[in-house]
Amino acid sequence: MGRMMQGAMEDWADMLRAYGMKATPQRLAVAGRVLGRPRHVTPQGVLDELRREYPALSLNTVYQTLQRFAAHGLLRELEAGGRVWFDSRTEPHDHAICSVCHRIEDVLAAPESVPPALQGWRIESESRVWRGVCPSCRRAGG
Amino acid sequence: MGRMMQGAMEDWADMLRAYGMKATPQRLAVAGRVLGRPRHVTPQGVLDELRREYPALSLNTVYQTLQRFAAHGLLRELEAGGRVWFDSRTEPHDHAICSVCHRIEDVLAAPESVPPALQGWRIESESRVWRGVCPSCRRAGG
DNA sequence: CTCGCTGCAAACACTTTGCATATCT
DNA sequence: AGATATGCAAAGTGTTTGCAGCGAG
Numbered sequence: 001m002g003r004m005m006q007g008a009m010e011d012w013a014d015m016l017r018a019y020g021m022k023a024t025p026q027r028l029a030v031a032g033r034v035l036g037r038p039r040h041v042t043p044q045g046v047l048d049e050l051r052r053e054y055p056a057l058s059l060n061t062v063y064q065t066l067q068r069f070a071a072h073g074l075l076r077e078l079e080a081g082g083r084v085w086f087d088s089r090t091e092p093h094d095h096a097i098c099s100v101c102h103r104i105e106d107v108l109a110a111p112e113s114v115p116p117a118l119q120g121w122r123i124e125s126e127s128r129v130w131r132g133v134c135p136s137c138r139r140a141g142g
Numbered sequence: 143m144g145r146m147m148q149g150a151m152e153d154w155a156d157m158l159r160a161y162g163m164k165a166t167p168q169r170l171a172v173a174g175r176v177l178g179r180p181r182h183v184t185p186q187g188v189l190d191e192l193r194r195e196y197p198a199l200s201l202n203t204v205y206q207t208l209q210r211f212a213a214h215g216l217l218r219e220l221e222a223g224g225r226v227w228f229d230s231r232t233e234p235h236d237h238a239i240c241s242v243c244h245r246i247e248d249v250l251a252a253p254e255s256v257p258p259a260l261q262g263w264r265i266e267s268e269s270r271v272w273r274g275v276c277p278s279c280r281r282a283g284g
Numbered sequence: 285c286t287c288g289c290t291g292c293a294a295a296c297a298c299t300t301t302g303c304a305t306a307t308c309t
Numbered sequence: 310a311g312a313t314a315t316g317c318a319a320a321g322t323g324t325t326t327g328c329a330g331c332g333a334g
Contacts, residue, residue: 022308022313044298058316063299065314079221082324083298096260109257117249118238120277128270135262164333166289186323200291205324224299225323 019072029054030065035074038089040104041066078127080104094128100137161214171196172207177216180231182246183208220269222246236270242279 012031013023021027029050034041043062050057066086069075076087080097085104087095094107107130114123154173155165163169171192176183185204192199208228211217218229222239227246229237236249249272256265 061315107257107259115249115251118272121238121274122280123272123274125273130260130265131267132263132265138264203290
């Protein structure tokens with residue numbers, strides 16, 4: 001993402017309004033942190049990152065903002081490790097979760113067909129998750 | 143499972159001891175309810191089922207028992223809908239979750255190979271989950 | 285008898301809700 | 310001005326922990 005910060009912020013403001021959301025400073029801050037490059041974040045994590053810049057930002061607002069973004073398809077919501085995560089990569093893809101550092105990594109694998117056992121279902125989404133130890137944690141002696 | 147209850151209970155007791163676990167009435171009750179036929183249960187759900195028979199049974203004990211079973215490979219642990227589930231089907235398989243009735247159904251699909259993007263990982267487990275509306279909820283107007 | 289297990293209750297972690305105030309348009 | 314968003318705090322859920330007493334081996 002080569003855009004300058006100021007330009008990007010303006011983009012976010014316009015985009016929020018295009019989706020019928022008010023462009024508040026809090027939402028712009030969250031958008032600037034989360035959207036535009038692939039990331040996996042939790043609400044608490046976003047709050048921690050933004051607290052220095054926005055001391056009054058509340059966890060509640062972060063939750064609502066992320067959920068609103070997800071509802072508009074700007075983020076994908078997923079759960080892992082008993083937490084909710086929001087993934088800014090919107091194209092279909094899968095995930096690998098490290099059981100040591102708990103980070104989530106995108107896996108761009110070939111899509112596969114829905115198995116015949118699911119005849120009669122109306123499928124809304126599919127997800128594949130691998131769990132294991134990531135290369136850097138293996139090196140560190142995982 | 144055509145066995146008689148008493149016989150099955152004895153089997154569980156022997157199995158528990160074989161795994162180094164004491165064969166307490168609570169564990170036998172949980173084993174009898176959960177093991178031996180394919181089921182997806184939550185700790186609270188198991189407690190609800192057993193409360194009539196074991197009024198003093200505690201949620202804590204159910205948690206510990208299910209986790210102990212999972213640690214020995216008698217159950218598979220998975221999370222969905224912000225809850226922990228224990229799956230008594232131990233062979234590799236996938237899951238479909240109904241977004242209306244929230245039930246989890248087993249999907250016996252052909253296994254697939256680990257994508258090349260995961261080179262360098264030590265893979266511990268793989269899971270595929272489809273979300274959608276199950277046939278009976280569709281019929282009911284989902 | 286001994287060690288492990290159970291049950292109770294409190295502690296935890298994460299998420300949601302209610303409402304008065306502040307802010308965007 | 311009007312509608313919506315924010316922040317605070319409290320309530321809700323689900324899970325884990327601590328510990329005295331109990332019970333299986």
